[in-house]
Amino acid sequence: MLPFLIVLIVLALVAILIFTPNPIIVKLHGGPIRINKKKVKKVMLGMNFTDGLVYKLFIYIFLVIVSFIFLYPMIYMLLTSLKPQMDLADSASGLLPSSLYFRNYVEAFKQLGYLKALYKSIIVAMLPTLFNVIIGCLTAYGFARFNFPLKKLWFAIMIITYIVPTALISIPRYAWYAKLKLLGSILTYILPSSLGQGLCFALYFMILYSTFKRLPVQLEESARIDGANNLQIFFRIALPLVIPSVITVLLFSFVWYWNDSETASMYLNIVKAGQDAPRWITLPIALQNFQNSLLDRGEREIILYQGVKMAAVFLSILPLLINYFVLQRFFVEGIEKSGIAGE
């Protein structure tokens, strides 16, 4: 409501400015006050509109509304996860919990098998990420610095690997893994990523490629004259200069592997022969399993369990949130500096 009120007040002021004669005289006890209309207009609309008060207010209100939209699901999740069962059963209760109830988190912690799933999640996200970064740097450097025949063709293929829907690629891959009895093993993640076919690899490639492209060639040339070979140049000179982009890629790859519940439920959430339970239960899978186990229960219990469910959701993304708020500078920097679409 507040933003609308502010907008109304501002509009009213603008209207007054337009429709009253100059100068405006306000009669008060101590005598009339003269307000110079031109001065007010300058403050309100600025020299060229964009530095005026009206424009600024409008922009900030817009930003606040949009960020509310962006944050609303998060706020909703947090508040629901803190609701006691009483509030959940009562459909008339509003968004805010009547009292803070942390038992939901204890329950969710137990249901998810949190520590174990967390450990598994970190491994499943970290290993392929390392491969993504290593292969990504090598490939990007190769494309950015060397000329070789069929370069354009390989570049086009790189873009195609990004465009092809995962649904199509995963059909034959699934068949192979089934044939090689790899389903349910972490090798299904490591094999593709160690050969540069990990999740969203082409995107990381583009970030690294445009960063390498922007490095001055002269540095490397002078090293070459000093007698360094290609590998030495790559490791000693080029790589240290693109560390911010490497960190960005590392973070993104980690986050997206962490979140990728579809691949996980397809390749990892499978009981391997000779085991009684899937070995690699990551947090998203644990969350899915927990939700599915709730489906068997009655309607009423599902409603009562909403708090626990939201707590579980929050717990499963908590490591990412911490990660993001601590390292958010790096998430943004690499992309901003390299500018994927640059030249």
Added chain:
Amino acid sequence: MNNVVKDSKTSRKPFRLDNKKREWASGYLFILPWIIGVCIFTLWPIIQAFYYSFCEAVFRGNSIVATFTWFENFKYAFATDTKFPTMIREYLLEIVVQVPFSLTFALLISMILNQNIKLRGMWRVIYFLPAIIISGPVVSELMSQGSTTISVASDNIGSAIVSIIPEFFGKLITILFDKLILVLWYTGIPILIFLAGLQRLNKQIYEAAAIDGASKWQSFWKITLPSMSSFILVNAVYMIVTLSNSSLIQEAASSEATSTMSIAQYIATQYTSATGRGYGYACCLGIIYLGIILLHIGLYALIFVPKKPRIKKGGR
């Protein structure tokens, strides 16, 4: 130091020519792991899927038994299958509305953030946050609670607007608003990419235009938009690919229609579950899906591929 740099510049050309073959070899060595990977894990699967899409193929134990049937699968997909054509139609409707909308939104936000604005870092953190946490179970959980939709129908003003305009556009607007938050959540990376592009624009061009009497509005259409075209293309590709691969958005769409599956999931059930029509049919659907995505991206490429620059850039 200066001397060395100069020397390297002058000696660069003959050096490269003499060692052309060596440069080829080292280039290929650097990208060798990727080439092996792309052949095994991407190109070969595509070829295989293409072949199997013309076959009646099923799993027998651990191997695939295939018999060649020409276009039977494609005929079945469009003529007999009741679900797939509706899914494709819904998907097209969605993506045709959502991509331009999200791109416009991202450009708008990034242009605002590119100005002299207080707490710029904070806004950026907020707008980028969803890109971090967006994930299958998390969002589907939030969606099932109805916390990701801004319902048009329940809103008086919204329903009034929808009832006035023709049915088709009304439907488009409903689609947009039903998934508004979800679509906005995906704009984190496009906003960043646009910001990077805007920061690289030369301020002097605007000054020159202003001196020549161009308004802000004109300089947006004549300077900002043309110089952002390559960024728009990249973002369009990003949005199309992300939206097509994320089952969430489609899930939300198709749940009202025929089933609660996305196209990707529908394809997966064809070969993983007993009720599916098997491996060959799944490949066929995948190929059709790929074709649609390529067409759509091609459309954007036609509009936004940067034209050959009339003035050659100096430097580099």
